Amino acid sequence: MSLKKTELIKCPKCGKEHPFTIWGSVNTQDDPDMRYKVRSGEAFRFDCPECKTGVNVNYDILYHQPEDKLMIHYCTTQEGYDEAYAILTGEHEDKEPADKALKDLLAAGTEDYVIRLVPSQNQLREKLTIFDNGLDDRVIEFTKAIVISNLANAKELAYDEILFLMGTDGSYAFELVNQEGSLGVVPFEKALYDDCAVKFGATIPALRDDPAVVVDLAYVLQKVSAEAQKTGVNVN
Numbered sequence: 001m002s003l004k005k006t007e008l009i010k011c012p013k014c015g016k017e018h019p020f021t022i023w024g025s026v027n028t029q030d031d032p033d034m035r036y037k038v039r040s041g042e043a044f045r046f047d048c049p050e051c052k053t054g055v056n057v058n059y060d061i062l063y064h065q066p067e068d069k070l071m072i073h074y075c076t077t078q079e080g081y082d083e084a085y086a087i088l089t090g091e092h093e094d095k096e097p098a099d100k101a102l103k104d105l106l107a108a109g110t111e112d113y114v115i116r117l118v119p120s121q122n123q124l125r126e127k128l129t130i131f132d133n134g135l136d137d138r139v140i141e142f143t144k145a146i147v148i149s150n151l152a153n154a155k156e157l158a159y160d161e162i163l164f165l166m167g168t169d170g171s172y173a174f175e176l177v178n179q180e181g182s183l184g185v186v187p188f189e190k191a192l193y194d195d196c197a198v199k200f201g202a203t204i205p206a207l208r209d210d211p212a213v214v215v216d217l218a219y220v221l222q223k224v225s226a227e228a229q230k231t232g233v234n235v236n
């Protein structure tokens with residue numbers, strides 16, 4: 001079941017308050033139109049009915065797509081993120097999750113689920129783009145590491161995130177973004193992804209057998225260094 005509540009949002013331009021729906025959790029079987037609204041960003045957009053100003057409203061959301069056994073938890077604060085991480089990785093087995101949506105979901109069972117924890121709306125949408133297209137986010141992160149290491153000026157670009165993008169024509173790219181917006185897009189060939197799926201895929205478990213909930217560049221580095229130790233290759 002989805003959990004939502006209505007809160008008053010004060011328009012930053014005209015100062016008037018209007019009701020806005022905050023989704024603590026979304027279950028796409030109960031609310032199928034949220035599938036689209038989370039992807040488009042509409043779920044987070046408040047449009048002032050008075051002056052038409054649009055604002056992005058940031059809130060924690062547990063996105064659950066039971067038909068695909070997919071769950072993505074987006075936390076807006078470090079504290080919430082750490083708490084969710086501990087619960088999702090079983091560190092808090094003795095503790096009742098404060099988050100009711102998460103508690104209900106875990107109680108219902110998550111066997112064969114792909115579960116991810118993300119620290120930004122961008123990464124929530126990125127994960128959805130990846131899984132919608134039948135790709136593996138772990139391989140995407142590995143591909144990211146390769147593409148970025150080949151970017152001559154990567155160090156000078158003050159980016160916060162590198163996000164996978166898929167063009168309407170099916171083309172692949174990574175977008176470098178920071179708080180100001182996009183710094184640029186680096187296209188890459190699907191063949192590179194396929195190559196990484198073979199190389200990196202051999203070192204990781206099947207997607208639904210992997211207990212990892214945070215899949216980012218750190219995940220890749222940890223796997224690569226573990227593999228290097230196993231084979232005795234020096235990665236320094």
Ligand SMILES: [Zn+2]
Nearest residue numbers: 011014048051
């Ligand atoms: Zn307004």
